Amino acid sequence: MSLKQVEQVCAWAPATIANLNIGFDLLGLALTQPQERMWARRLSKVQKVELILEEGSTLPRSADKNIAGRAALSLLEKTQANFGVELRLEKSILPGSGIGSSAASAVAAVVATAALLPQMPSMELLLNCALDGEELASGARHCDNVAPALYGGLVLSHDYGQMISLPVPDWTIVVLHPQVQVRTAEARSVLPTTIPLATCTQSLAWMAQFIHSCHTGQHKEAAFALKDLFVGPAREHLIPYFDQCKQIALSLGAISGGISGSGPSSFWICLTLRQAQAVEFGLKQLMQNAQLEHKTYISQINTQGAYAIPQS
């Protein structure tokens, strides 16, 4: 019996929160929502990628210049595929939101394309191809959004050692996306170049406590340990009403929170859905009073990661 060749798949890849305060450039986690959805259809043109964008989309139409297209191309080339792919993109995660829109596109594209291959490539190869896409967006091969989008869960990724999937705390996270633009380059430029020794030592202590709490299932302590000692304070002024958001979220039950990626989204960690709903309501009121367009999400940590389902 030979398996029927898959002709078309739909893939999902989650939004992600990178940085996580003391986890600057290191920690990232996958959200249960929003998720990016992408369809891939087998084409006979060898190692070619064609894109179908949504109406009015301003994303690049040339596969090589598009994050999803580049990622899919990279996988086709590296696996020496004897076919091509038509990708249909549906952007659910707004570009520039700070919750891993480009990483989700890149990951959805590789996971969808991989599902058309005769055998599943290694996760390392998928990660590598997704990074080829992500690089188009950020100019760097940072794993902190791509890795959790692909693997799911809470991932420690750094250039100097291993990629580590950590035990996942049972959190309910409120994400607030005020629809303003924060340029990543500016968010980088406001960072301090040096950190006082005492701040560095404090950060190390909180990081140690965070990892320990994840391993011992101390969900509240893990959230509490996510102090923001040097990145947030430098960037907060770039995020509209960040200070008020923080006051509201903490007063309504969030344990901690901060800037997601380089903003403008912020995340607020709660221990129950009830608290999360109260925090979401409070943040929405603030945004409405300020007449600021925004989106909110209530999410848990997504332990599944990206996946694809064959379509008939």
Added chain:
Amino acid sequence: MSLKQVEQVCAWAPATIANLNIGFDLLGLALTQPQERMWARRLSKVQKVELILEEGSTLPRSADKNIAGRAALSLLEKTQANFGVELRLEKSILPGSGIGSSAASAVAAVVATAALLPQMPSMELLLNCALDGEELASGARHCDNVAPALYGGLVLSHDYGQMISLPVPDWTIVVLHPQVQVRTAEARSVLPTTIPLATCTQSLAWMAQFIHSCHTGQHKEAAFALKDLFVGPAREHLIPYFDQCKQIALSLGAISGGISGSGPSSFWICLTLRQAQAVEFGLKQLMQNAQLEHKTYISQINTQGAYAIPQS
């Protein structure tokens, strides 16, 4: 039936390694050797401490000025004891060695004195009284030697959060004590006041990997993660032949190592006794060639901590 009152005890408290590179001011571990030994005998004089020092000892004879005396006094006062204590000190851990000599004295004194009390005080109280003694030596209430000497094991202690006992890696540690003086004040003064952001982030990554590796029983990875990115490089010139020690230790099988406390002792982490013996031999040869008085110890992590045994 009433229990017979204990009249005399002997207590042991271990030497400790504090700092542990990226664990500067945070991490400390207890050694199986050397250990400090101290005898306590009940006196009828209420809340008085009398000291018996070794012949030729230069330690203060007045209880209130002596680390062990002060710690014992503090415990007698805080428990409103109706007796006093004669402490007989036997210094096995040389003062100024950088392996927690003063912490071991303070801890041995409180553990010995506590064993004479009608009921055992809390560990928190014992820690607090030991810190009263340690403060005499260092001018600060740092827990990074005192906590592991008291509790045993590998302890994360910081001023901002909890005290955490971590799962203990299965290491064999070589300690080299070149008998020179390093003034703690000088060792403090050479530290950088600020750290480059990238160094801070790298340290955070290694700390995360260290705590994760302890929890997952990855003994080698835990040792490997103990990078020394900012403290060691600033202090190495204060430790004679440190660079050569490092080269020798790593070439003979040590996974990592660094300066213990503020020196002059250094520690070298191995995975087997055989490697540790080779490293010890190599380091001893170097010291002999340099005609430098020294001591070495081969030790594991002491998970028992300080204890007392009644004497008849």
